[in-house]
Structure formats: structure tokens, C-alpha cells
Amino acid sequence: MQTRAVVLLAVVAAAAAGAWYVTQQRAPAPERAAPPPAVAATPPHATQTPTVARAPLPPADAPHASTDTALRERASGGDGAAAWRWYREQADCRRWREWSAAPEGFARKLIDAAAAGGSQPPFFAMPPDELEAFRNPANSAEIAAANAQNLMERLETLCAGSQDPTDDEVYRIALAAALSGPTQAKWQFIDTPPADLAANDARRRDWSARALGIAQAQLAEGDAEAAFALGVAYAKDDYDERRRGAVTRNAFNASLANDPKRAYELLWLYLSTQPDPARLERTQQLLAELRDALTDDERAAAQAAADKLRLEYFSGRDN
Numbered sequence: 001m002q003t004r005a006v007v008l009l010a011v012v013a014a015a016a017a018g019a020w021y022v023t024q025q026r027a028p029a030p031e032r033a034a035p036p037p038a039v040a041a042t043p044p045h046a047t048q049t050p051t052v053a054r055a056p057l058p059p060a061d062a063p064h065a066s067t068d069t070a071l072r073e074r075a076s077g078g079d080g081a082a083a084w085r086w087y088r089e090q091a092d093c094r095r096w097r098e099w100s101a102a103p104e105g106f107a108r109k110l111i112d113a114a115a116a117g118g119s120q121p122p123f124f125a126m127p128p129d130e131l132e133a134f135r136n137p138a139n140s141a142e143i144a145a146a147n148a149q150n151l152m153e154r155l156e157t158l159c160a161g162s163q164d165p166t167d168d169e170v171y172r173i174a175l176a177a178a179l180s181g182p183t184q185a186k187w188q189f190i191d192t193p194p195a196d197l198a199a200n201d202a203r204r205r206d207w208s209a210r211a212l213g214i215a216q217a218q219l220a221e222g223d224a225e226a227a228f229a230l231g232v233a234y235a236k237d238d239y240d241e242r243r244r245g246a247v248t249r250n251a252f253n254a255s256l257a258n259d260p261k262r263a264y265e266l267l268w269l270y271l272s273t274q275p276d277p278a279r280l281e282r283t284q285q286l287l288a289e290l291r292d293a294l295t296d297d298e299r300a301a302a303q304a305a306a307d308k309l310r311l312e313y314f315s316g317r318d319n
Contacts, residue, residue, distance in 0.1 A: 054079050064089040065161035075173045080181030083173045087185070087194070088124035090170065093159035095123065096152075107148035110134070125154055167195035171203060178214055183223070186214050190229065193251050208255040215252075222314050224273040228283070231266030234259045235290060241282055260293040265302040265309075272310050 054074075058067040068086070075083035099109040113122040114134035121131040130151070134144055174194030177185035188194075190211045197204035215233075218226035229249060232239050233256040240248070267287050275283065291299060 054081060057081060057085055061157070063160055063162070064093055064158055065163075068162065072169075072173065075176045078176065078180055080177055080179065080185065083177035084181040084185040087170070087174050087177050087188075089158065090162070090165055092123045092125050092155060093162045094164050096155040096159050097164070100152075106152050107145055110148045110151065111144050123151065123155065125158065126151055167200070167203075171195040171207075175210060178210070183218075186218060187225070187247075190215055190252050191247055191249050197251070211252055211255065219309075220313055224270060224275065224314070227266050227270040227273060227309075228275070228279070230256075231263050231270055232286070233263075234266065235263035235286055239286075241279065260290050261298050261302050264290045264294060264299065265306045268303055269306040269309050269314075272306065273314055 058070065067089075071082045071086040071089075075086055096106070099106045102109050110122055111134060114131055121128065130147060133139060133147055171194050174185075174189055178189035193207050193211075195203060197207055215226050215230055219230065229252065233249065233253045235258065237254040237258070238250055239253055240246075264287060267283055267290070271280075271283060271287070294302070
């Protein structure tokens with residue numbers, strides 16, 4: 001009887017030890033440390049939607065009027081590719097209608113816009129090589145006019161029967177594209193506010209917060225363009241890179257309060273990420289201007305913070 005009791009106690013002890021081991025194995029892992037304070041955490045509304053399998057988009061040459069409803073519904077369901085397609089098509093159709101009604105005519109508006117040298121073609125439906133053909137001084141006016149006519153015919157087919165959406169619809173779907181669509185959609189949202197901000201203060205505040213969150217998320221993904229964009233925005237409200245094809249982000253720049261130390265940190269970071277050679281001189285000039293606004297200790301702290309961000313966000317990446 002005493003032997004059986006000893007065996008029973010041993011079994012109970014073994015079971016208790018096993019239960020303790022299981023609970024330890026299931027204990028939650030410690031949370032990761034928060035990112036460095038130099039770059040604020042991404043707001044919840046800027047979190048990207050997980051990628052899921054989606055049905056193919058409609059054919060590229062399908063009229064926008066025939067795809068509008070389906071793309072809009074898919075965008076509302078979190079399909080970033082559909083949202084980006086819808087945004088591009090409605091933007092092209094809206095501009096096509098405006099320019100076609102202009103006194104100088106569509107072709108003249110297009111040729112003048114292409115010659116202005118912006119970073120983006122006047123229309124998403126316009127491939128980069130076509131834009132360069134407009135800008136090539138060796139091409140004759142007849143070639144430019146023929147290219148304009150070809151584009152106008154493509155837009156007539158795309159936009160036949162379509163209607164301009166409301167600003168609220170444009171903003172909502174542009175945001176869906178920025179949050180869960182391709183990188184180009186994210187930068188389009190930051191670079192070019194998708195609706196009139198001056199007429200709607202709530203929309204302006206929302207865009208400012210979301211654009212900042214998206215830029216910060218891109219920085220955490222190792223996007224060097226985000227380091228540059230944020231650095232410039234914290235440095236100046238009005239900035240001109242003084243080169244053809246440069247992006248102008250003055251709405252984004254004006255949305256952030258100037259912070260010389262943060263600007264210095266992010267631009268210093270940008271220079272450590274194999275920056276665009278065309279930007280190098282202007283970025284160095286901007287850093288020199290910021291240097292005068294900081295003490296030696298502030299500059300040293302900013303450089304140290306930039307080095308920490310480079311190791312965290314860019315180490316091991318091809319930039």
C-alpha cells in the first residue's frame with residue numbers, strides 16, 4: 001500500500017511539472033522595443049492592409065464607365081490595385097474633359113504641360129517614352145501634334161460616358177490606394193493631395209496626418225525617398241530642387257512644422273543611402289543651411305540618430 005502511494009505521488013508530480021513546462025512554452029514573448037523617438041510611430045490609420053489574392057483587374061483598354069462600379073466596390077473592400085486603377089482613370093478623364101473644353105484646345109494644353117518639365121506625365125495613360133517625345137526639342141511641332149492627337153483618341157475611348165466623381169469619393173479611394181496599393185500610389189497621395197484641401201478643413205487635417213504616417217511607414221520599409229521627403233518637409237515649407245523632373249511637395253512640406261534638428265537627421269540619413277546624384281549638391285546645401293541653426297551637440301545627436309535609423313531601416317537593403 002505504501003509503495004502504491006509513492007508511485008501515485010510521483011505521477012502527480014510529473015503531471016504538475018509537465019503542466020508548468022507547457023505554460024512556460026506558451027507564455028507570450030516580450031514585446032519588441034519601440035522604434036527610435038526620432039521617427040514617430042506610424043498612426044493606426046496608416047497601417048497597410050495585408051496582401052491577399054485578388055481577381056484580375058478589367059482589361060486595360062476597357063472604358064472607365066464600364067469598370068467604374070466594379071473598381072469602386074473592390075476599392076471599398078480594400079483592394080489597393082483596384083483603387084489605384086480607379087483613381088488613375090478618373091483623374092485622366094477629369095483632366096481630359098477640362099482640357100478639351102479649354103479655349104486653346106487639348107493639344108496645346110498637353111504640349112505646354114509636357115514642356116513644363118514636371119516629374120509626372122500630364123496623364124497616367126501617357127507612357128514615359130511618349131512624354132519624352134514631347135520634350136525632345138529635336139522633334140517637330142507636327143510630331144508633337146500627332147502624339148497629342150493619338151493620346152486624345154485613347155482618352156476619348158477610355159472616358160466615353162464617364163462622369164466626374166465627388167471630391168469625397170476621390171479622396172476615399174485615393175486613400176485606399178495609398179494604404180494598400182503599390183508604392184506609386186503612396187507617393188501620389190503624398191505628392192499631390194487627391195482633392196481640394198482648402199475647401200475642406202477636416203479633409204486637410206486628415207490628409208496631413210495620413211500623408212505623414214504613410215511617409216514614416218515608407219521610411220521604416222527602407223525607402224530612401226521617404227528620408228529625403230521628410231527631411232525637406234521638416235526644413236522648409238517651399239523647396240525647389242532646381243532640376244527638371246523634380247517632385248514638388250510643397251503641400252506636404254507646409255503640413256509639417258519646421259524642425260531643424262529632425263530635418264538635419266533625416267537628410268543626413270538620406271546622404272548615407274546612396275542618394276540620387278542629381279540631388280546630392282542641393283541636399284548638401286540644405287544641410288549646410290540647417291547646420292547654422294544647430295549647436296555642435298545638436299548636430300552630433302542628429303548624426304547619431306541618423307546612423308541608428310540607417311542600421312535599423314536600411315542595413316542589408318539595396319537602395
